[in-house]
Amino acid sequence: MKTRITELFGIQHPIIQGGMHFVGLAELAAAVSNAGALGIITGLTQKTPELLAKEIARCRTMTDKPFGVNLTFLPTVTSPDYPGYIKAIVEGGVKVVETAGNNPQKWMPLLHEHGIKVIHKCTSVRHALKAEAIGCDAVSVDGFECGGHPGEDDVPNFILLPRAAEELKIPFVASGGMADGRSLVAALALGAEGMNMGTRFMATQEAPIHEHVKQAIVAASELDTRLVMRPLRNTERVLNNAAVERLLAKEKELGDKLRFEDIIEQVAGVYPRIMQNGDMDAGAWSCGMVAGLIRDVPTVKALVDRIMAQAHGLIAQRLGDGELELSHVASALHVSPRTFQRKLQEHGESFTQLVDGVRKEMAERYLEDASLSLTDIAFLLGYSEQSAFARAYKRWTGHAPARTRQAAAG
Numbered sequence: 001m002k003t004r005i006t007e008l009f010g011i012q013h014p015i016i017q018g019g020m021h022f023v024g025l026a027e028l029a030a031a032v033s034n035a036g037a038l039g040i041i042t043g044l045t046q047k048t049p050e051l052l053a054k055e056i057a058r059c060r061t062m063t064d065k066p067f068g069v070n071l072t073f074l075p076t077v078t079s080p081d082y083p084g085y086i087k088a089i090v091e092g093g094v095k096v097v098e099t100a101g102n103n104p105q106k107w108m109p110l111l112h113e114h115g116i117k118v119i120h121k122c123t124s125v126r127h128a129l130k131a132e133a134i135g136c137d138a139v140s141v142d143g144f145e146c147g148g149h150p151g152e153d154d155v156p157n158f159i160l161l162p163r164a165a166e167e168l169k170i171p172f173v174a175s176g177g178m179a180d181g182r183s184l185v186a187a188l189a190l191g192a193e194g195m196n197m198g199t200r201f202m203a204t205q206e207a208p209i210h211e212h213v214k215q216a217i218v219a220a221s222e223l224d225t226r227l228v229m230r231p232l233r234n235t236e237r238v239l240n241n242a243a244v245e246r247l248l249a250k251e252k253e254l255g256d257k258l259r260f261e262d263i264i265e266q267v268a269g270v271y272p273r274i275m276q277n278g279d280m281d282a283g284a285w286s287c288g289m290v291a292g293l294i295r296d297v298p299t300v301k302a303l304v305d306r307i308m309a310q311a312h313g314l315i316a317q318r319l320g321d322g323e324l325e326l327s328h329v330a331s332a333l334h335v336s337p338r339t340f341q342r343k344l345q346e347h348g349e350s351f352t353q354l355v356d357g358v359r360k361e362m363a364e365r366y367l368e369d370a371s372l373s374l375t376d377i378a379f380l381l382g383y384s385e386q387s388a389f390a391r392a393y394k395r396w397t398g399h400a401p402a403r404t405r406q407a408a409a410g
Contacts, residue, residue, distance in 0.1 A: 001308065001361065004171035005194035008117055008138060009096055010066045012036030013308055014184070014194025016119075016173055017201045018140070019070020019098050020148075020286070021045055022275040023209055026055050028300070030062030031206035035304035039067040040098055044074075049084030056092035068096030068119075075102055082107065090114045098140070105134040121175070123151025125163050132170050139164075139172045140196045146176030147199045147225070147237050147288030158190070165191025169346075179293040181310025199288040204300045210278030213285075214297050222292025228284055229267070231258045236267075239287035241280055243270075312365065315358055326351045360396045363389075367401055368408045374401055 003014045015037035017028065022045050029039030041059060046052040052069070059067055069089050074080070086107060089097060097111055100121040111118055112135065119138040120131040123146075128139045141164045143157030144150045155163075161174050174187035175196035187195045201207060203217045216239060226240045228247050231254075238244055247266040251258055260267075270283025298306070330340035344350055359381050366377040378389035393401045 001311070002357065003188075003193035005138065005173055008171060009038050009068075011038050013304060014173070014188075015304060015307065016040065016068075016098075016140070016194065016196045018121075018175060018196045018198040019043070019072070019100065020198050020202065022271040023198075023202055023207060024070060025208045026059035026062060027206050027208045028201065028204070029067045030059050031204070031300035032201065032304070033063045033065035033067045035301040036065075036308075037304050038096065039063070039065075040096075041067065041069045043069045043071045043085050043089075044080060049081055049088045052085055053088040053092055056088065056094060060092075066095060068098055069094050070098040070100065071104075071107075072100040073102035073104055073107075086110060089116070099136075103130070103134070104136070108135050119173075123149070124153050124155070125160070125167050127151075128164055128168055128172065132168055136170065138170055139168070140175045141172050141192065142196075143174070143176035145289045147290075148286040149234070149236050150176065150227075152233055152235060157187075161187065161190035161192055176288060177290050179290045181307045181312075181314060184307060184311045185314045197290075198286075199290050200294060200303070201300070202287075203294050203297050204303055205297060206300050209275045212278035212280050213275060216280055217287060217291050217294055218297065220287070220291035220294075222289045224291065225287055225289055229263070231256060232260060236284065236286060237288060238284040239291065241284075243281050243283045247284060312362060315362070356392070356396065359392070363393055363396075363401065364404065367405045370405075370409065374405075377401070 001014055005014045006012065013036045017032040017037065017039050019040045019042040021042055024040050024042030024045065026041060029041045032039035041055055043052055046055050056069070071085060095115060096117050096119065098119050098121065104118065104120060108118065117137040119140055120136045121140045121142055122128040122131055123142045128141060131139045141160055142150060143160045144154050145156055157174055157176055164172055171193040173194040173196045174190070174192040177183065178187065178195040178197045179200045184195050199217060202209060203214045207214065220239060224240050225237050226244050226248060228236050228238055228244060228251070231251055243266045247263050250263055254262060266283045271285065273279045273282040274285050326340065327337050330337040341351065344354065362381060363377060366372050366380060374389070375386045378386045381389060383389040390401055397404070
């Protein structure tokens with residue numbers, strides 16, 4: 001599947017593994033990249049730039065595919081050695097940086113000078129527009145459903161994504177509530193050009209975290225997360241546990257008099273104990289509402305392959321049902337057909353080219369399946385006759401579909 005996100009980052013699938021503290025290590029990042037998506041190493045999990053350089057080098061031994069590094073710019077009195085971390089990224093040959101937290105404008109010239117693409121995490125349209133204005137190459141739009149910090153506006157993705165599509169010129173991915181092929185197709189329909197997953201990638205075999213954490217995610221429902229630190233306007237969505245219950249009780253007791261020092265025991269320095277040791281009540285840890293859609297712990301490759309197969313299947317079903325018309329797609333994006341056409345023209349593409357691209361990609365996948373006849377494939381792609389499919393395929397590729405099938409058969 002080709003989108004502006006896959007083209008920008010040189011990846012096969014429009015899926016990104018978000019940066020996660022004590023989760024985004026080389027093992028997971030490499031596995032995600034090897035599966036055709038974009039893996040991300042979490043920079044500040046490494047305590048020094050030297051350790052980050054070693055983690056990047058370690059990841060290079062596991063994959064020859066593109067991967068990125070997450071850098072979160074924290075509002076602290078004593079900042080991490082950001083110049084050192086960026087030097088490690090540059091010297092490590094990393095070409096994608098996911099930024100989060102404070103405005104990354106200060107570091108943009110240096111990153112772009114070395115050919116590094118920047119995708120910034122945003123929880124509102126106004127923040128996304130600011131990221132676009134300072135030169136970010138893409139943004140991750142994080143809805144209220146997301147694990148970690150969802151911002152303070154409480155806008156879910158069914159509103160946030162189409163609003164972002166109305167305003168942004170740069171590509172963006174959907175983050176928060178993303179778990180499967182349905183999520184990807186929905187995100188694309190709402191104007192995103194891919195999706196970012198965090199919690200879903202935690203529940204994979206390669207995620208370098210304790211089995212207790214993975215099983216807690218699988219066991220959780222969509223009702224089992226809580227929002228903490230709201231009085232401090234530093235809201236975080238976490239999975240409920242005994243420590244979180246104590247934290248919430250303290251927030252209720254102190255109200256607007258709450259200070260960070262009052263809850264430091266439940267939120268500071270707890271990640272190693274949870275992620276590495278499996279001490280599930282050690283403190284609060286980020287988890288999205290999407291836990292309610294997670295029911296297994298597959299390999300990363302199996303997960304990504306399953307997502308893409310489901311997404312292609314849903315798109316093919318629409319094609320076969322004859323529902324993929326410009327007016328229907330425009331309506332799903334909450335824009336007029338004229339606006340949709342103009343947006344496509346801005347990217348040098350017509351609606352016909354867009355549909356043809358999807359059909360061509362699906363046709364090539366179907367032709368590899370010997371159990372499907374050419375008539376079956378024509379029907380799945382929305383053609384009423386095999387001859388119409390054959391003519392279209394020859395227009396796309398210069399040869400008949402039977403030739404591609406013969407080549408696939410060896």
